[in-house]
Amino acid sequence: MRLPKLSFEPLAIAFATLAALLLVVFLVMLGATQPRSNGVELPYSSVQRMAAAGQVRRATQLDYDHRLLITDRAGRESWTSYPANGALEDQLLSQLSAKGAAVVIDSQSSKQARRLIVQVLLPILILAALFALFMRLSQQSDAGGMGGFSRWRGRRSALGPGNVGGPSFDDVAGAGGAVAELQELCDLLRFPERYAALGARAPKGALLVGPPGTGKTLLARATAGEAHAAFFSVSGAEFVESLVGIGAARIRDLFAQARAAAPAIVFIDELDAVGRKRGAGVGQGNDEREQTLNQLLVEMDGFDAGRGLIVLAATNRPDILDPALLRPGRFDRQITVDAPDLEGRTAILDLYLADRPCDPDVVAVDIARRCPGFTGAELENVVNEAALLSARSGQRMIGVHDLDEAIQRVVGGPRTETHVLSDEELETIAIHEAAHAVVASAYGDGDQLHNLSIVARGRRLGRATALLLHRDRAVLRRSDLERQLTVTMAGAAAERLAFGEVSTAVNEDLHTATQLARSMVTSFGMSSLGPVTIGEHSAEVFLGASLQELGSVGPGTLERIDAETRAIVEAAEERAMATLRMNWVVVEAIARDLVEYETLDGVPLLAHLAGVHAAPLRDVDGGNVAP
């Protein structure tokens, strides 16, 4: 049997403990206010009889709970309830006193009311206050702060219909591609009938993919602002922290409100926090996430596209998302929001410098050149720091040196991973990347390259090779693999040609090439070891295990595998060098442009690559392989 996992955060545990404690105290106090026994209960008529017989020594009338406590002549206590209408008791009391009993009237009603407040109402009030505090705290713990529970609970329509004042696309700079795609969604919200008339299946949502600080949230808000749509924002992280079942309920609630407020945009920041592949989590705490994710999927299926509701989500890890989220009819569009290139950075700096007094010699493009890889958020930070610096030194305008110092501060900041590349680094990367492009193009794969960049390393940079390696081909010939190897090794080859040595930038290429070459030896029988596979498993599994673990492989074989692998990789690098020597002018021209502009798009890139040609492919054994 599976018990629901209780993934309580400490706050919730503290709250629950306090609540339980209070409840116990409350119950105990409630018990204390119950009447003490005061002996046995007698029927009213018996008391009347006792009164008439003069057996009562003392009678105490308790006004507040309509009881009469009786002490008889023998000292025994008993009590009776009396009706509330007064007539009877007056009669009884006068009879009692007439027969010599001491009559006490204890009208404690005011005292009793006070006791009631202290013992009953106060605990309830404290409980309520605690609960409110807890809710408040759980809202504040939302990552990002701005996308809180309260945002779509209370102030759901910060940008309601006709509500101007939110950001618009004018407030976003240097994100041209993303803006164009969002513009389309915006039109969909504003003119749904156009799409309906053409029978177009409207998209339900889009995923904004990009590193932190590149303006994904800003873009989502701007889309809502442009479309005059209500904006509901939540962060995926807040669902993970909440109690079991609450996340799903929140999602349901959120979508209900958004539907009611249509046209509306629901924005889910950090989608990966809730949308990670189901069953893939480590440890516990996943039931809550899975429930929330399932609810999200249900909601996304549940609304009609084109009815004025669009779901935008942001993530920087699209690869770990549950595939169900990316299926058609859900987040079937991905909009890449990368760190801006030189042009983009210039535009963003212009945007933020525009409303601040600047020295005339502050030129945005010069500053942008000094901070490759900076995100929009970091650039905004640079401008802000510069303003602070110049204010501190009593200037009236922001100077170039303020901006320079601000860049250093932002780079040196505690949590940024940004690193300003030196000219030397830029040149190395430029040559390296240009070489990949040239060799790929020489082997006829250049049309796969849409864009070459020396910023955003790791995302766009690797793409030149990744593209060629992961094309949709199920069957690859040996010559295909050798071409891939050659393109992969082109970066290292070019560095060796240009600088006489390689840099750490070749690490990933080497890794890729070695893996591929080893598969050629051990899985595809493409080496002098002959047509054998070594190890039971497919290439990837095999490579994951250490070779020694595969008992059947003798030490001699291992050495031969290594030697063959190295030979294949070295041959690939040599082929790359031959091709690069023939086209070195092109490599240098592309590298120069890359240093200058950081990014080269399709047209100028293809213009550069038009004349390149390949040296003949020669395999390891010396036999010619057709290019």
Ligand SMILES: Nc1ncnc2c1ncn2[C@@H]1O[C@H](COP(=O)(O)OP(=O)(O)OP(=O)(O)O)[C@@H](O)[C@H]1O
């Ligand atoms: N392209 C841009 N143009 C103008 N300002 C930008 C741009 N990109 C980022 N900014 C500034 O950076 C701030 C932070 O950006 P935002 O929060 O939208 O980034 P994000 O991609 O959503 O980051 P995260 O993934 O951390 O939530 C924005 O409020 C804005 O001031």
Ligand SMILES: [Zn+2]
């Ligand atoms: Zn490379």
